[in-house]
Amino acid sequence: MNDMTQTPEMLIAMLGARARKAAAILAQATDEQKAQALKLAAQALRDAAPAIAAANARDMENAAANGLSPAMLDRLRLDAGRIAATADGVEAVATLPNPLGAIIDSSERPNGLVLQRVRVPLGVIGIIYESRPNVTADAAALCLRAGNAVILRGGSEAVESNRAIHAAMLSGIVAAGLPADVVQIVPTTDRAAVGALLKASEFVDLIIPRGGKSLVARVQEEARVPVLAHLDGINHSYVHAAADPDMACALVVNAKLRRTGVCGATETVLIDRNFASAGRLVQALLDAKCAVRGDGDVQALDTRATPAADDDWDTEYLDAIVSVRMVDGPEDAIAHIAAHGSHHTDAIITEDAATAEQFLNAVDSAIVMWNASTQFADGGEFGLGAEIGISTGRLHARGPVALEGLTTYKWLVRGTGQTRP
Amino acid sequence: MNDMTQTPEMLIAMLGARARKAAAILAQATDEQKAQALKLAAQALRDAAPAIAAANARDMENAAANGLSPAMLDRLRLDAGRIAATADGVEAVATLPNPLGAIIDSSERPNGLVLQRVRVPLGVIGIIYESRPNVTADAAALCLRAGNAVILRGGSEAVESNRAIHAAMLSGIVAAGLPADVVQIVPTTDRAAVGALLKASEFVDLIIPRGGKSLVARVQEEARVPVLAHLDGINHSYVHAAADPDMACALVVNAKLRRTGVCGATETVLIDRNFASAGRLVQALLDAKCAVRGDGDVQALDTRATPAADDDWDTEYLDAIVSVRMVDGPEDAIAHIAAHGSHHTDAIITEDAATAEQFLNAVDSAIVMWNASTQFADGGEFGLGAEIGISTGRLHARGPVALEGLTTYKWLVRGTGQTRP
Numbered sequence: 001m002n003d004m005t006q007t008p009e010m011l012i013a014m015l016g017a018r019a020r021k022a023a024a025i026l027a028q029a030t031d032e033q034k035a036q037a038l039k040l041a042a043q044a045l046r047d048a049a050p051a052i053a054a055a056n057a058r059d060m061e062n063a064a065a066n067g068l069s070p071a072m073l074d075r076l077r078l079d080a081g082r083i084a085a086t087a088d089g090v091e092a093v094a095t096l097p098n099p100l101g102a103i104i105d106s107s108e109r110p111n112g113l114v115l116q117r118v119r120v121p122l123g124v125i126g127i128i129y130e131s132r133p134n135v136t137a138d139a140a141a142l143c144l145r146a147g148n149a150v151i152l153r154g155g156s157e158a159v160e161s162n163r164a165i166h167a168a169m170l171s172g173i174v175a176a177g178l179p180a181d182v183v184q185i186v187p188t189t190d191r192a193a194v195g196a197l198l199k200a201s202e203f204v205d206l207i208i209p210r211g212g213k214s215l216v217a218r219v220q221e222e223a224r225v226p227v228l229a230h231l232d233g234i235n236h237s238y239v240h241a242a243a244d245p246d247m248a249c250a251l252v253v254n255a256k257l258r259r260t261g262v263c264g265a266t267e268t269v270l271i272d273r274n275f276a277s278a279g280r281l282v283q284a285l286l287d288a289k290c291a292v293r294g295d296g297d298v299q300a301l302d303t304r305a306t307p308a309a310d311d312d313w314d315t316e317y318l319d320a321i322v323s324v325r326m327v328d329g330p331e332d333a334i335a336h337i338a339a340h341g342s343h344h345t346d347a348i349i350t351e352d353a354a355t356a357e358q359f360l361n362a363v364d365s366a367i368v369m370w371n372a373s374t375q376f377a378d379g380g381e382f383g384l385g386a387e388i389g390i391s392t393g394r395l396h397a398r399g400p401v402a403l404e405g406l407t408t409y410k411w412l413v414r415g416t417g418q419t420r421p
Numbered sequence: 422m423n424d425m426t427q428t429p430e431m432l433i434a435m436l437g438a439r440a441r442k443a444a445a446i447l448a449q450a451t452d453e454q455k456a457q458a459l460k461l462a463a464q465a466l467r468d469a470a471p472a473i474a475a476a477n478a479r480d481m482e483n484a485a486a487n488g489l490s491p492a493m494l495d496r497l498r499l500d501a502g503r504i505a506a507t508a509d510g511v512e513a514v515a516t517l518p519n520p521l522g523a524i525i526d527s528s529e530r531p532n533g534l535v536l537q538r539v540r541v542p543l544g545v546i547g548i549i550y551e552s553r554p555n556v557t558a559d560a561a562a563l564c565l566r567a568g569n570a571v572i573l574r575g576g577s578e579a580v581e582s583n584r585a586i587h588a589a590m591l592s593g594i595v596a597a598g599l600p601a602d603v604v605q606i607v608p609t610t611d612r613a614a615v616g617a618l619l620k621a622s623e624f625v626d627l628i629i630p631r632g633g634k635s636l637v638a639r640v641q642e643e644a645r646v647p648v649l650a651h652l653d654g655i656n657h658s659y660v661h662a663a664a665d666p667d668m669a670c671a672l673v674v675n676a677k678l679r680r681t682g683v684c685g686a687t688e689t690v691l692i693d694r695n696f697a698s699a700g701r702l703v704q705a706l707l708d709a710k711c712a713v714r715g716d717g718d719v720q721a722l723d724t725r726a727t728p729a730a731d732d733d734w735d736t737e738y739l740d741a742i743v744s745v746r747m748v749d750g751p752e753d754a755i756a757h758i759a760a761h762g763s764h765h766t767d768a769i770i771t772e773d774a775a776t777a778e779q780f781l782n783a784v785d786s787a788i789v790m791w792n793a794s795t796q797f798a799d800g801g802e803f804g805l806g807a808e809i810g811i812s813t814g815r816l817h818a819r820g821p822v823a824l825e826g827l828t829t830y831k832w833l834v835r836g837t838g839q840t841r842p
Contacts, residue, residue: 205815226816247838254840360833372836394626394829396817411820412781415793417668419675
């Protein structure tokens with residue numbers, strides 16, 4: 001390392017200063033230029049597929065030698081199909097509507113001043129992620145399209161793959177006339193560099209962690225820079241007394257089991273004591289090979305159900321396990337969600353519109369659904385084109401966050417010489 | 422203190438838990454109820470004016486005995502006129518448009534799911550402020566109207582005044598049927614309680630400091646809860662070559678001198694080397710009794726100008742002092758602002774529309790103005806009705822922050838039984 005990078009803080013300050021400079025240039029680039037950079041980057045990823053695959057093979061070899069779990073090895077693996085999908089994803093971001101320059105609102109004051117709020121880039125974004133190397137391309141594409149410089153810090157197990165993806169993308173970005181520093185990778189696997197990045201509020205406007213709960217928890221704990229993230233997805237599906245039994249069974253089984261490892265999966269089912277088909281619902285979950293942990297009333301419905309412990313109501317299983325509780329009407333369901341939920345995604349299933357609206361209004365979560373599977377909690381399913389993450393925080397952006405969440409606004413005031421009396 | 426309040430952390434946890442509970446009730450209250458609560462609170466403030474004045478007299482006596490400066494004593498003082506103005510301010514917040522329930526956007530997906538983003542309260546807000554007791558009423562009114570519970574921590578010198586204002590407002594709030602805990606005061610002047618409040622991210626969603634730079638700096642340094650604030654207002658007025666000389670003199674003198682202590686005051690004037698009336702401009706500032714600290718070229722314009730030191734370009738004087746520099750065109754002005762500004766408010770004065778648009782586009786500040794005095798940087802002047810503060814941060818809300826900045830949104834998804842494939 002040279003003088004500028006003697007400590008993790010100095011390294012991050014150097015990267016941060018470069019990012020700030022690049023962000024100022026990027027903020028003045030046209031949307032066509034940004035879209036073109038992503039199209040060229042996508043093509044460069046396709047052209048570099050053999051080099052990326054070779055780099056990934058080296059990562060896979062090291063990871064296997066280091067005893068990584070099969071699940072982690074699968075997340076790390078890049079084959080031709082995954083590289084092609086990554087390139088397609090970058091190209092898709094180039095075709096999304098331009099999030100910048102839109103006039104949010106405008107007004108004219110009695111003194112003749114004309115005010116506008118216009119969308120501008122956020123600035124510099126730090127992404128901290130784990131083994132999936134495609135995040136390198138996905139996150140860089142979204143940040144760049146929204147006019148932001150990005151500093152990427154991937155997992156040490158994916159270092160070769162990430163560098164190969166980064167190198168390919170850079171060739172496209174530079175060919176479009178944009179500065180290379182709009183997308184930087186932290187050039188060390190030293191964990192102290194993550195700590196320095198999390199505290200670099202002078203250089204970084206937002207940190208987005210992408211990975212498991214322990215990564216997110218560490219980032220939230222250590223960061224001095226604002227963090228956009230969700231720690232848990234303890235999501236509920238509440239089956240109201242007036243739910244259609246067929247719909248309820250279909251929705252609950254899908255919400256829990258379509259993919260058990262996603263953050264939008266339902267983890268707790270609340271069944272209204274006046275719902276007549278509770279037994280059929282619990283049976284449908286058990287028949288679909290889902291373990292059911294329930295209160296006494298639920299266990300009475302099917303002997304295969306086992307007792308729920310106190311902490312089951314606060315557990316994100318991310319597995320084919322569900323906690324099930326009988327509740328005394330909507331207020332009881334809403335109170336359970338307030339006490340045990342994680343403000344991510346919660347749903348009511350009912351044919352009664354008034355009760356549905358009561359639930360939509362009262363449940364304080366980023367996403368509240370009526371007669372839909374909680375597994376729809378996803379930026380792509382919401383029509384946002386792509387998502388950088390889902391936020392359970394309440395400031396700035398909530399729920400699925402895509403291009404708009406990577407922007408801010410400024411006030412423009414146009415006058416004709418007005419002085420303030 | 423009882424068992425629940427043995428430590429500052431326990432005290433804040435108790436207040437925070439009460440605030441969360443009150444916020445959930447407030448979120449379900451109608452807008453009429455909230456407006457009514459503020460009208461009743463305003464009337465209660467008027468009715469309690471003698472008691473508030475008596476409490477303030479006790480604060481003033483203690484403050485004088487403790488040797489507070491005349492400026493601080495003036496900020497602390499409440500006379501009949503100020504109490505009436507405070508009550509009027511609370512009533513004015515009751516007449517602002519309801520910031521909640523608005524549908525930000527909506528869409529229907531190909532699978533029939535109907536999505537909406539609707540404005541909802543932020544939750545619980547902490548306000549940390551200094552001597553002006555009217556902040557107790559102003560901040561409480563804005564937070565309540567936006568559906569939020571608030572925890573107030575005023576300065577120890579204003580403790581009696583703040584309690585009297587709080588007690589009066591509560592009587593109105595409770596008379597409207599809202600829970601008393603929607604507006605709480607930290608019941609101790611122990612400074613450790615501030616530290617605990619700043620770290621209470623489980624109970625508080627946003628901290629807003631109101632006061633001088635040292636207060637804001639301490640809050641930004643210590644807080645783990647997100648902070649909405651501005652530390653500095655190092656604002657620039659750039660006089661372009663094509664500025665109208667009369668307008669330039671009037672705007673610069675107003676921007677600097679109308680009130681020197683406000684955060685929107687211009688602190689540095691950048692004069693284009695090709696502006697023909699530079700001498701007249703500097704003379705106008707000096708004639709208006711403003712000290713001018715300039716570079717060599719500026720000193721050459723008027724012998725009363727003194728040399729600027731390096732740190733003058735980074736100084737918020739909040740006084741009748743201005744730093745003045747000659748620049749080589751718009752790029753140079755923009756570069757100076759990028760290097761020395763605080764991203765608060767910056768203005769260009771020119772008759773050339775293309776240069777004005779270049780400046781509006783390139784300057785990365787919360788507010789960028791063309792042919793207007795930077796002293797207009799104020800929520801009231803922007804037509805927002807009232808402001809809780811001005812933010813130079815980039816997330817959530819930027820520039821003057823009023824009711825909308827005290828809200829967030831949630832996603833509502835209405836389906837007809839859709840499962841995710």
